[in-house]
Amino acid sequence: MSLFITLALLAAAPAAGEDPDSIIVTGIPDAKREERKRAAEFVRRAGVAQLEPVARWIAPVCPRTLGVAAKIAGIVDDRIREVATAAGAPVAPTPCTPNIAVIFTDNGDGLTRAILDKSPRLAASLSSTERERLVQGDGPIRWWYGTRDESRDGMPTTDGILKQYNSSIVSTQVVRALRSATVIVDAEQADGTLLDAVASYTAMVALAELNSDPPPPKDSIMGLFGDEPEHRSLSGKDMALLRGIYSLPPDREAYQHRRRLVGAVRKGEE
Template sequence: MSASLALSLAGPLNAQQTRDLRSDPEASITVTGTRLTREQARERAVEFVRQIGVARGQQAAARWIDPVCPRVRGITERYAGVVEARMRAIATEVGMRVAPEGCRSNVSVSFVGDAEALMREIDRRSPTRLREVPVDARDALVNGDAPVRWWYLTGTRSRHATRETSQYLVTESGGAGGPGQSVASSPFETEALSHYDSSVISTQVNRAIVDANVVIDLDRVEGMSLEAIAAYAAFVAFVEVRTSDPRAPGSILGLFSTDPEGRSLTDWDMTFLRSLYRLPLDRPARRHRGMLVRDMVNAQTPG
């Protein structure tokens, strides 16, 4: 697919969008919603968090701890820069750490002509890249027809945000090594975390997103604005969205529904992101869900 065709399929930008994206990459990207009662806000917040799938079941929420470095491929350099700038602006606005230009990419956004073919090739050649995709979501990711697909790799850090330390076990065949050493005789290894204190509240560990991949099917996003696509890509790259067909109320995630509620990040989206990036990660999943809902309700019903 030619660069010019890719650019046209990315969606036309109107004059105002172009000015916003070029002259002020950190311009406000939120919209104001209808004022709700506290009970209505709570019901909506609970459904929002449930639909996204963050802190599902017993698994605590994950987020980026390292600075994010988005890289966009598959469209012209000019428009790739627009998407990267918008993603960086969103990350900065919600309190994420952002790596400087020229960094090593850990967020990959790929515009492709046939996303299904690409995903099947990845699944065939490098299935371990999809190892953290839930079993019930893998078929939709690989063989589905979603306009945008995504997946993550996560890691575990100590509550002090230090990286995990590998500890190798001595096997019956003998031999042991330290981090960075190869031990051919050891058929297995485990990882341990160093803890410096104890707490009846803390889980002692943080789940971190360490790599995110977003694949955008050019044919299926035709007619969409580049700003909307960039906002959608940012949300699914910065949040561990655990479903391939999210329907969170009042969210950019409804962009591809028959009656989308927003074509940029909504105030609900931004409130959720800010809350997620303030959370103490070393808490059980149920507390994370409660904190997210509380913050969203408070933001929607001030005073």
């Protein structure tokens, strides 16, 4: 037996008195890199924290569903509240003033255009391309947000200027807060989809500032309306992303948020 083979066998054998069943196999570096790559792709395709820091709910969320019977509306509202609680987002007690509007309609294009034309401030942060994509979108569900820059103490900016009373080499001193979310559900296009699945999808987009432009990430409720949807409820990665959003320090740069969210999604795979 060669010296090389002898040394290899000695290295693989358990030490004297050691229980062979107690040997721990550690992860292969390549596998860890692959996990992180998948998590990074998930965050990228969700469209969160790409160019700007994450915007999340600071004020307690209060959903209100319109356009359907009260029983159906209650199911959707309850699902949003349930997911918000699980994610760590603040939830307003009822009754409350709605800041999340979920509207069922048989004409998603027409209603979206009418809302944006009548109340342009609701989507003031949208570019002309994003607005056009919303109006002409062919998806059964479309959404947009109202956001505001605030101080860490909840004070809004004035003409783009933020009064600061402390300094930090880590903090940006600015928090991006979700102020409203509007979700349009085209009932004609969504026909045949389980209500629980639609409610879960609605909760996902209402609680996180997600960009609907890139193809949806795999292993996500966001792929509900694809050719072969894998999930009809929130996946483990979906919940890991939401929990990550509501646990990270809000006053950080986008790349710092993105890095933390990738770590959160990767842990969600374990």
